Amino acid sequence: MSTMSTRTEKDFIGEKEIPAYAYYGIQTIRAVENFPITGVPVHRELITALAAVKKAAAITNMELKMLPRKIGDVIVMAAEEMMKGHHLDHFIVDSIQGGAGTSMNMNMNEILANRGLELLLQNKGDYFHCNPNNHVNMSQSTNDVIPTALRIAAYRLSETLLDTMKRLQDAFRKKEQEFNDVVKVGRTHLQDAVPIRLGQEFGAYARVIGRDIERLEFANRRLLTINLGATAVGTGLNAKPEYIVKVTEHLSDVTGLNLQTAEDLVDATQNTDAYLELSAALKVCAVSLSKICNDIRMMASGPRAGFNELRLPPRQPGSSIMPGKVNPVMAEVINQVSFQVMGNDHTICMACEAGQFELNVMGPVIAFNLLQSLKIMNNGIDVFTRYAVEEMEANRERCALIMKQSFSVITALNPHLGYDVAASIVKEAMKTGNTLQEIILERGLLTPEELEEILHPEQMTTPGIAGEHFLRNMERL
Structure with missing residues (x-):
């Protein structure tokens, strides 16, 4: 039999026993009973953003002489603690x-009211002195405070993610320079294609991440437009016109963000396209990252039976049964993060579509998925950058060996020999095991000096140079 001390709270539905120590109250208990869904608490960033909204609202209501200062001050203090x-x-x-x-x-509201009561030296639950609805929620509705808090939380997490993405882009740029002299076989259709520099591949990774950063920055700016003061449906009922202006100013001061009141509060309360736009930017980035990690996993495959062109830092033993095995775990985790973000985006898309009339009631599932995507992308990219990209090395010897054994250089020789002759050389090489260079010299088709110039790494992998060389040869002919 429980001996925990309780207090009795009531609402228009009935009564509930609340633990005496608890700052939450009857409506919170009803929600816990009604929604035992995920077992995952509300994201901390959303909670602290909501507390900031409550602080700004209390300051504004006191300034407009609507909220007694004695009550408003303790609400502000409690919100600052949150x-x-x-x-x-x-x-x-x-x-x-x-x-x-x-x-x-x-x-x-209940936490702030009961903590306020405690600061006023009153008993928890004695809501005459500080009421969750009448005082803490004054001039507000769930329909404007929760979207505003979500925008603040998403913006802050996005800014953190952007910093992390920029570190990844910088890491790719450094590898672009470090690997710039490593010529390897390019691949299309998973078949040998023309030569490419490993640095060029990493340069492409840096550039696509740069575009992802631009998309996220653009979407993030829209989050700074809020509907605070809209109250229930965007008409501002129960909020003074002065409140609507001042509360955004105070919230900007509280958060340090340049927040703006939406031009049309009905639109801003109905529509959730800003979340969808942000989620879409995250999805595009997730697709880019997953493709990059597929490349890296393939280039690091082996070490004996795969490409083995990249050496990834060993992070953990790769098998419980195969001694010495090391897996590309940091790339694998980004693949999985990407899949989750893509799935979250689909959920957000459906939830944003599911609004009716003046409100989209699917806000909680939008918040759950959007904030999760922001969090796991930041965490995943952070460890991928530190534990994979920054410490990876090129297997220069392996890249050179595969390049030497590949028939892909024949494409560079094609303008000088003609397609049919080049094809016959490949066929002979496949039959005899001789290299392309050996066969060309044996047939007297090119001199060693011409071969060296045509097959120079810069010649084969820099746009424009091969064409210029071909024209010079044609002029000599």
Whole structure:
């Protein structure tokens, strides 16, 4: 039999026993009972952003003489504690919930009210002195505070992700320079193609990540436009016109962000395209990253039976049964992160479409997936950069050997020998095992000096140079 001390709280539905120590109240308990869905708590960044919204609202309501300063001051103090990460164990509602985020909003309102009561030296649950709805939620609705908090949380996580992506891009650029002199076999259709420099491949990786950064930066800017003050449907009912202007100014001061009130609050309350745009940018980046990791895993495959063109830093033993095996685990984890982000984007797409009339009630699942995507992409890219890209090395000897054994250089010789002659040389090489160079010299088709010039790494892998060389040969002929 439990001996835990409780207090009784009631709402218009009935009564509930609440642990006496708890800052949360009856509406939070109802949400916990109703939505035991994921077992995953609301993202910390969303909680602290919501606390910032409550602080700005309380400051504004006091400034407009709507909220008694005695009550407003303790709400502000409690909100500041939440912004610092205090009392998070009292924010107990599930990430996915019905009600468009009302449970999140009320969990915060109850925590701030009860902590405020404590600061006022009143008993928790004695809401006459500081009420979750009347005081903490004054001039607000779930429908404007939760979207505003989500935009702030997503923006902050996006800024962190952008910094991490820029470090990855820098790492790729350094490898572009480091590997610039490594000539290897290029591949199309997973078959030998013309030569390419390993540095050129990594330069391409740096550039696609650069475009991903640009897409994310563009989408991120839209998050700074908020609907705070819209209240329930965008009409601002129960909020003074002055409040709508001032609360955004105060929230900008509280967060340090250049927030702007939406030009049309009805539009901003109905539509969730800013989240969809951000998620789409994350999905495109995830596709780019997964493709890059597929390349890296293939180039590092082996060491004896694969390409073995890259050496990845060993991070952990690769098998419980095969001694000495090392796997490309950092690339593999990015593949899996990418798959999750792509799936999250599909969920966000469906949720954004599912709104009706003045509100999209699917906000919790949008928040759950969007914030997860931002978090896991940042964490994944961070370890991939540090533990794979920065420490990887080119297997120069292996690249040179494969290049020597490959028939791909025949393409560089094609303009000088003609397609039919070049094809006959490849056929003979396949039959005899001799190199292309040996056969060309044996037939007297080119001099050793001409071969050396045509097959020079820069000649074969730099756009324009091969064509210039071919024209010079034609002029001599």
